[in-house]
Amino acid sequence: MRFKGLDLNLLVAFDVLMETRSVSRAAEQLHLSQPAMSAALGRLRDYFGDNLLVLQGKRMLPTAYAETLMPMVQDTLRHIDAMINTSTSFDPATSQRIFRLIASDYITAAVIAPLSRRLAKIAPNIQLETVLPSDGSSDLIAQGAFDLLITPENFINPGQPAELLCEERHVVVGWNRNPLFSETLTEDALMAASHVGMQMGNQRTSAFADKMMDQMGKVRRLDVMAASFTVVPWLIIETNRLALMHERLARQLATMFPIAIAPIPFDFPMMREMMQYNRTRGNDEGLRWLREQLRIDSKLP
Template sequence: MRFNHLDLNLLVALDVLLEEQNITRAAERLHMTQSATSGVLGRLRTYFEDDLLVQVGRKMQPTPYAQELADPVRDVLLKIRSSITSKPAFDPATSKRHFRLVTSDYLISVLFASVIQKIHQEAPNITFEMLGPGDNSAELLVRGEVDLMIVPERYIIEDHPSQLLFEEEHVCVVWSGNSLVSQSLTLEQYMDMGHVSVGFGRTRHMSIEDWFINQYGFSRRLEVITNDFNTLPQLLIGTQRIATMHGRLARLYAQHLPLRILPPPVKIPVMREFMLWHRTMDNDPMHRWLREQIGEIINRLEQPLAA
């Protein structure tokens, strides 16, 4: 198909070329030879009357014009996918849609285990891929490479729809044999204890460390840093350490491990968990159905807490 003498199939190649900035990797993704991919780049350069990608040392870099093209090209491809390739009517029982989600192991434990179970009963052929949060999570959603992100409020992306799912409190958790604290906790005790915490990404972003520094001017004494929330309570057993973690996850583990849950010595702001998706998926019927299922399950899980 051509539009204004441009083969629209070339837009797919342009999108990949601008992302990879490497002929070899782009050729692999496009399932083409390197010479054919170089030929495609030549046709794109002719049409746009711009080099698009130029060799700088051992790397290829996009020209200023190519940088301006990147987002519009990606948006066009996403709109085509959502409006043309998506069927207006669908049957969840027979759908074979594959969804990619960015979410933490904490949310898998307290929410998505129930989501997967319910959806399997109604749509057994739908498949899921869960990606952990990372430094490039927002970029994946903006590029349409993931369907949903479930993240705290501070990670909301402008110009893309979002929906509040629930609010979460933080609690302190210690091993039941911890002799440093009883049933209450002072700030002095809290700061004197060794802490177990979670860090994400290459920059090792700590879950609530920034808030402590901004609020009190000091940070906790971190003795163990793990890479997921589910190991926090396990790493407390047999130690005198403490962890500050999500209330729902703490209560879940307290049913199975010798743990004590204590209120924090200071009031930690409530965390608001949001569901985000790309704006081009807003009216996709299957995507909308999944969001509705997640919302319904949240409401059902929240009812015992409100009782």
């Protein structure tokens, strides 16, 4: 299909070429031959009257004009994608849609995993793709590259819509033979114990619970720092270490590992876990359905 002489399929090629900055990798991503991808780049150059990508050393870099085009092309593709995915007749039983989500291993284990088991029965052809949050997660939602970002409220982008998934209580977890769990856990005992903390991403961002403890002036001895929530059982079993963990995840892990759970022995703020999506997806019936399904599986048993 052409619009004012431009083959609209070339916009997809342009987007992938700018992302990969490589003809061979773009060809692989679009399932084309390298000569076909080179031809697409040639047609883009002819249409726009610019080299778009130039070889510098062993790397291909976008020209200044290509940098100017990139946000406009990405915005156009986002709106086309939203138009295609906006339907009043979304049927999960027959849909073959792929939903792309950014979610921590905590959300994946506690919410997405139960959902995936239900989807096998109620929506067998729907696929879920998940990646861990990163420093650029909000940008990926703003670009329309992913359908949903599931993250604590303080990490959302105020420029895009977001809805509450659930409120999460935190608890204390430890090895079920840790003597601290043989009686009511006190604040003094909690603060005197060795702890496992959590830092995520390249910038080593503290998890919600650790950040709240710092803000409350609760200074603990953090002897181990983990990069994901689901590795915590291996770091506390057969030790006297403790960790603060989301109640949903703690309950699931307690069915698989010898860990004990106790309430935090002082008032602790609830975490609001949010679902954020691009504003162009506001009328996306499939995405609305997915958000409702996630809410179902976020409920505590």
